[in-house]
Amino acid sequence: MLSREDNELLTRTGPGTPMGELLRRYWMPVVQSSELPPGGKVKRVQILCERLIAYRSPSGTAGLVAEFCPHRGASLYFGRNEEGGMRCPYHGWKFRQDGQCVDMPSEPAESSFAAKVRTTAYPCAEAGGIVFAYMGPGAPPPLPEFEFMRYPLNHVFTSKRVQDCNWFQAMEGGIDSSHISFLHAPIRHDAADITTDMDRVSFGVGAAVATGDRAPRFDVVDTDYGALIGARRNEPDGRWHWRVTQYCLPFWTMPPAGQGEKVIQSHIWVPMDDTHVVNWMVTWHTERPLTPEEIQLHVEGKGAHVCDYAPETPEPYGDVRTAANRDNDYFMDWDVHRTTMYCGIPGFGVQDQAVQESQGGPGGIVDRSVERLGTSDTAIIHVRKLLMTAARALREKGTPAPGVDRPASFCVRSTSIVLPPGAPWADAVQPLVAPRPNQSLTPA
Ligand code: FES
Ligand SMILES: [Fe+2]
Structure with a gap:
């Protein structure tokens, strides 16, 4: 349970808000490199x-610029993507990748007005098939060195989708190791209903x-990068089964991989605004390219990727809105619900989306001042505190965002x-969760 004030602190991300200012100190995923x-x-x-507007110049560098032109607000979406900058379609003003207006053909040739006009533009960098932008003040920090960024792109499968919630x-769903025993589980906890696909991609x-x-x-x-989260279940033989989730500042989560698993998955929860989020998912193999069959499982939604999209709309990220959504009850199958699975919504990813969008009703932001947390919410409480503390420290004392100096x-x-x-789990998993710099690296 949080105060209303703390809930506002956690959930509001616009310019000038404490959380918005904290998040702007980290690199933000924008689009996949292949989209530009x-x-x-x-x-x-x-x-x-x-x-x-995200774009790639004719010579290949990615750029990110405010959608609406500083002249009279036309959308640069319809603009001209030229060498040296984006040109507004309305009166031809041209903006360099750093935001400076460099051409104003609608003004007299002797005018120096262009030199006085800038638009908002953010520096971009690319790694692991993703275009990142730095939207904060000052010089950008180094990119965080996630493992998938080391590998050839055929080791990696990435998808993204819009969710209608904060x-x-x-x-929080990404660090909630408790819900898998319910939302994603069969009704009966016996082997008959635990499918190979479920373990392979989930x-x-x-x-x-x-474990029961x-x-x-x-x-x-x-x-240094966030938090290591252990969730212990008791095996029938008395041993302890630990599922280990990674939380990486400020919005990356890695759900536990299976024991000995070489496929690692991560989510990136990037706020669009305060009631919509882009749920990125990056899956990578630590030793070899993913096979077409493995990719197909993800494309078909048998894991947590959701690649079944509704027809494209002109809204931001309008090409990655899911076909299953609140308006169609996420394709809920009531027969499966009655006979087989705890939740009859097809696909783990859509199950997550359905409950996350349902929290607190359709307003998009759950009211944490009325929630009732239990011990299974320990990790969520921890990460909330971590981010609220960092946002307040930045606001009040200018304390640098944690982790940005430890890429x-x-x-x-x-x-x-x-x-x-009783064995110390965090020590035991260290060799498994922290690959050495060149461990498992396949030469490109
Ligand atoms: S509105 Fe963009 S140049 Fe006029
Ligand atoms: Fe889930």
């Missing part, structure tokens, strides 16, 4: 309540569900491990 052809079609996006309640859910223990005990360890520390994995009762 050089000199070609641009993308409408929205990040932290700002409407923006970013933080969506991200974070060792089957093995955890098979639905009340995991949580332990959280602070790290290498972000190279971590999630895992699962079975240990004797």
Whole structure:
């Protein structure tokens, strides 16, 4: 339970808000690199309540500029993607990638007005097939060095989708290791209903569900990059089954991989505005390219990726709105619900989306002043405090955002491990969750 004031602090991300200012100190995923052809079609996006246009110049550098022209507000979506900058379609003003107006053909040739006009533009960088932007003040920090960024792109599968809810309640689902025993589980916890697909693409859910223990005990360890979250279930033989989630500042989560699993998955929960979030998902193989069959499982929604989209709209990220949504009850199958699965919504990713969007009703922001938290919410309480503390420290004392000066520390994995009762889990998983700089790296 939070005060209304703290709930506002956590959930509001526009310019000038404490959380919005904190988030702007980190690199923000914008679009996949493959979405931006050089000199070609641009993308409408929205990040932290700002409407923006992502584009790639004819010579290949990615740019991110305010959607609406500083002259009289026309959308640069319809503009001309030229060498040296984006040109507004209305009167031809041209803006360099750093935002400076460099040509104003609607003004007399002797005018120096262009030199006085700037638009909002953000520096971009690319890694792991993703275009990132830095929307904060001052010089950008180094990019965080996530493991997938080291590999050839054929090791990686990335998708994204819009969810109609606040970013933080969506991200809470990413560190909530407790819900898999319910939302994603079969009704009966026996092997007959725990499918191969479920384990293959879904974070060792089957093995955890098979323990029969639905009340995991949580332990959280602070790290340079965020937090390491252990959720313990008791195996029938008395050993402890730990599912280990990574939380990486400010909005990356890695749900636990199965024991010995080489496929690692992560979500990135990027606020569009305060009632919409882009739920990115990045999956990578630590040793080899993903096979077409593995990718197909994800494309078909058998894991947590959702790639079944509604027809494109002209809204920001209007090409990644899911076909299953609130208006059609997320394709709920009541027969499956009655006979087989705890929730009859098809696909783990859509199940997550349905409950996250349902929290607190259709207003988009759950009211945490009336929630009733239990011990299974330990990790969520921890991460809320971590972010609220960092946002307040930045606002009140100018304390730098945690982790931005430790980019290498972000190279971590999630895992699962079975240990004797009482064994120190955080020490035991260290070799599994922190790959050394060149471990498992396949040459490009
Ligand atoms: S509105 Fe953009 S140049 Fe006039
Ligand atoms: Fe989930």
